Amino acid sequence: MAYEIIVATTMAITILFALSLNIITGFCGQVSLGHAAFYGLGAYTGAMLTKAGWPLIAALPPAAVVAGSVGFVVGLASLRVRHDFLAITTMGVAFLFVGLVRKQEWLGGEIGIAGIPAAQFGRPGLLVLSIICAALFAALAVYIKRSWMGFAFDSIANDEDTARVLGIDVPRFKLWAFVIGTSGAGIAGALYAHHVRYIGPDSFGFVESVTVLAMVIIGGVGSVWAVALAAAVLSVLPLWFQFVSDYKLLIYGLLVFGVMRFSHDGIAGAVQRLLNRRS
Amino acid sequence: MLAVDLLIQGIVQGAIYALIALGLTLIYGLLRILHVAHASLFTLGGYVGVIVTNQTGSLTLALCAAMVLVGLLGMLIYRVAYRPLLDKPPLVALIASIGLFIAFEEVFRIVFGSYGISFHNPPLRTQIEFGGGLFLSYSRLLIIVMAVSFLSVLAWLSSRTRTGVAWRATVTDPQMAASFGINVENVRYLNFFIGSALAGAAGVMVVLLTNLAEPTMGAVASYKALAIIVLGGLGSVRGTLIAALAIGIVESFGTVYIGHILDRDAIAFAFLIIALMLRPQGLLRAG
Numbered sequence: 218m219a220y221e222i223i224v225a226t227t228m229a230i231t232i233l234f235a236l237s238l239n240i241i242t243g244f245c246g247q248v249s250l251g252h253a254a255f256y257g258l259g260a261y262t263g264a265m266l267t268k269a270g271w272p273l274i275a276a277l278p279p280a281a282v283v284a285g286s287v288g289f290v291v292g293l294a295s296l297r298v299r300h301d302f303l304a305i306t307t308m309g310v311a312f313l314f315v316g317l318v319r320k321q322e323w324l325g326g327e328i329g330i331a332g333i334p335a336a337q338f339g340r341p342g343l344l345v346l347s348i349i350c351a352a353l354f355a356a357l358a359v360y361i362k363r364s365w366m367g368f369a370f371d372s373i374a375n376d377e378d379t380a381r382v383l384g385i386d387v388p389r390f391k392l393w394a395f396v397i398g399t400s401g402a403g404i405a406g407a408l409y410a411h412h413v414r415y416i417g418p419d420s421f422g423f424v425e426s427v428t429v430l431a432m433v434i435i436g437g438v439g440s441v442w443a444v445a446l447a448a449a450v451l452s453v454l455p456l457w458f459q460f461v462s463d464y465k466l467l468i469y470g471l472l473v474f475g476v477m478r479f480s481h482d483g484i485a486g487a488v489q490r491l492l493n494r495r496s
Numbered sequence: 497m498l499a500v501d502l503l504i505q506g507i508v509q510g511a512i513y514a515l516i517a518l519g520l521t522l523i524y525g526l527l528r529i530l531h532v533a534h535a536s537l538f539t540l541g542g543y544v545g546v547i548v549t550n551q552t553g554s555l556t557l558a559l560c561a562a563m564v565l566v567g568l569l570g571m572l573i574y575r576v577a578y579r580p581l582l583d584k585p586p587l588v589a590l591i592a593s594i595g596l597f598i599a600f601e602e603v604f605r606i607v608f609g610s611y612g613i614s615f616h617n618p619p620l621r622t623q624i625e626f627g628g629g630l631f632l633s634y635s636r637l638l639i640i641v642m643a644v645s646f647l648s649v650l651a652w653l654s655s656r657t658r659t660g661v662a663w664r665a666t667v668t669d670p671q672m673a674a675s676f677g678i679n680v681e682n683v684r685y686l687n688f689f690i691g692s693a694l695a696g697a698a699g700v701m702v703v704l705l706t707n708l709a710e711p712t713m714g715a716v717a718s719y720k721a722l723a724i725i726v727l728g729g730l731g732s733v734r735g736t737l738i739a740a741l742a743i744g745i746v747e748s749f750g751t752v753y754i755g756h757i758l759d760r761d762a763i764a765f766a767f768l769i770i771a772l773m774l775r776p777q778g779l780l781r782a783g
Contacts, residue, residue: 248587294769298776301530301586305726306772308719309765316762423719427594434591467606470599477592478577481584 222340223412224456228449229347230408235432235448236354236441237401242430243439244358244367245394246374247295248304251311252429255284255402256409257421258314261324263407264333264416273336273411274346280407281400288399292392299377311426319418329417336411347408351445354401358441361397370394374439435476437485447484502748508636508705510744511643515698516717517724517736518647519570519691525667525731526687528586529578532593535718536600537573537692541566541699542709543604546613555619555704562700563693570692571685597718604711612710619704635704642701646694647737663687667731720761723768729778738779743767 238252259280266276291310298306318324325331336343361367369390372380381387410416428451436447454469480487516538523531541562548558577596581589623631654660665673666683674680698717703709724743728735743764750763758766771779 294773298772301730302726302772302776302778304530305722306769309723309769309772312719312761312765313758313769316759316765317757319759319762320757423715431591431594434587438587464602464606467599467602470595470597470602473595474577474592474599475595477588477595478580481581481588 219340222344224453226340226344226347226412228452229344229351230405230412231429231432231452232445232448233347233351233354233408234402234405235429235436235444236351236358237398237405238429239398239433239436239439239441239444240358240361240370240401241394241398242433243444244362244370244374245391246370246377247391247394248300248430249307249398249426250304250423250430251291251307251309251314251426252398252402253421253423253425254311254314255288255399256406256425256429257318257416257418258284258287259403259406260410260416260421261318261330261406262403264330264410265324267334267411268330268332273343273407277350277404277407280403282403284403284406285396285400288395288402289392291399292395295391295395296388308423308426311421311423315418315422325417327418329415329420330410331415333410333414333416335414343408343412347412350404350408354404355441355445357397362439362441366390366393371439431473435473435483437483440483440485443483443485443488498752502752503745504632504636506745506748507741508639508744509748510741511640512698512701513720513724513744514737514740515643515646515694515701517721517728517740518650518733519694520721521725521728521731521733521736522687522691524725525733526684527578527582529589530586530593530722531578532590532718532722533573533577533596533600534692534695534721535714536597536604537566537570538695538699538702538717539600539604539709539711539714540569541696542703542713543608543613543699544696545700545703546615546709549619550613550616559697559700562696566696566699567689567693570688570695573692574684574688597714601711601714608709608711610711612708612713614707614709615703618707635701639701639704642697646697650690659686716761720764723765727768727771727778729780732778732780735778735780742779 234252234256238249241247241249241252262280262283263273263276266279267273291307294306295303319327336346338346361370369380369385372383372385373387373390377387432448432451433444435451436444454472455466476483482489516534520531520534523529523534544562544565545558548561549555552558573596577592578589581592619635623633624637654664662673662678663683663686665676666678666680670680673683699709702713720743724739725731725736727743728737728739746767747760747764750758750767751760754763
């Protein structure tokens with residue numbers, strides 16, 4: 218059972234992480250190539266707090282607040298730079314985060330933080346907590362999608378200038394998207410830190426940012442269930458391909474490429490086409 | 497003399513960045529694609545450089561082979577990967593490109609091994625002394641000379657030849673260019689060939705400096721080249737050159753003076769973020 222619990226926890230945390238990016242990139246159309254930075258902020262905040270004796274549950278809100286506050290600042294940047302320029306700016310934020318952490322002795326520096334205390338309620342408890350967090354966030358995402366806010370996000374994603382002309386307060390909604398999305402990533406990060414119980418600057422690099430973006434795009438931009446599915450599958454894919462251990466990243470890369478090449482709107486788009494054909 | 501030393505180091509690094517980023521900016525200018533897999537072509541250039549030099553003993557031959565092979569592979573990537581995605585949202589091509597980049601890195605690892613390969617006898621290691629205790633190895637000198645000459649040839653091609661004019665016309669307005677009888681598709685292939693060949697040449701140069709071609713050497717090129725073309729204004733060739741030199745120099749001074757609080761990449765990106773906040777469209781406008 219232990220192995221299955223670990224795999225399922227990884228899945229739940231990854232789903233939460235991918236859904237949080239889906240708010241920013243999927244709903245609001247703001248491409249972020251640095252989402253792992255907020256995952257990392259949450260992880261470091263959570264780890265420092267529980268090492269200081271806080272219970273894990275109490276450490277989750279501060280992790281969300283720290284990640285969300287930095288997310289707010291990056292959101293301010295998104296008001297100034299757009300499109301590809303924004304994507305590279307967020308990528309820069311991620312490198313800045315990793316570069317800063319690397320040189321801070323009190324954050325473990327190059328070596329990272331080891332010996333993060335296990336959750337008081339054991340591995341199964343952590344799994345339940347991760348699933349609850351992911352489910353709550355998915356519910357929030359579905360609610361947002363159906364609300365006025367979701368409509369505003371959609372209009373910004375489609376055509377920012379027209380949205381502004383129509384009287385939608387573009388800066389406010391962009392900031393909301395960044396704050397909600399990055400807070401979610403912060404919670405996911407804190408859970409992750411207590412799942413693997415070791416974090417270092419290399420746990421939150423460019424590859425992680427790109428991987429989570431790939432999950433959102435492969436799922437299908439903006440679709441909650443498809444992004445969750447893609448995150449679940451892609452998070453365990455390297456494990457499934459253990460038997461071809463030398464080739465697993467090769468297969469992963471080709472798969473990412475193949476999905477984009479043959480179904481550019483991801484899993485959601487492919488399913489939609491399948492349904493349309495049948496009816 | 498530290499300042500001069502750092503400046504030279506920065507210029508050498510900047511020249512390499514410029515060669516990598518130039519191909520990327522040409523491709524972005526023409527197709528609006530952020531071509532991450534460009535960095536794999538750079539890595540391949542490094543490998544071809546080492547292998548051909550070790551086999552034949554001729555660095556010149558190695559450089560030519562690297563440029564031609566890598567250029568052809570670039571054309572193939574355009575044909576297989578990007579051409580079918582041209583009418584899709586740009587994010588699609590970006591993710592496809594990242595997938596390719598990961599796959600290529602693994603191919604290099606599987607084919608050439610994870611530890612990388614080196615020159616049997618590293619060429620151009622001798623140092624030459626300039627006045628005032630200033631040393632510069634032949635390889636660094638060669639890098640600067642080659643970067644300048646490639647760029648001059650490119651500038652001459654684009655401003656003085658019919659092909660160059662056709663190319664610039666296509667960048668400015670593809671439909672208009674097509675209606676004037678320019679074969680837009682040929683221009684795109686040519687664009688990929690030249691851009692990729694430059695990346696291949698940059699790969700050879702980096703291997704000359706480090707004496708090691710290894711699977712992950714493209715990682716730095718992948719993200720930093722993106723940063724450079726964005727800083728340069730996306731699609732502006734002159735902007736890219738300025739940005740490449742600026743980032744090279746900022747890095748070499750930054751690692752010495754503020755290296756204790758930020759690492760090399762973070763310094764480059766801090767500079768990028770500050771510059772973009774001041775000029776959200778990059779240093780120069782595309783054109």
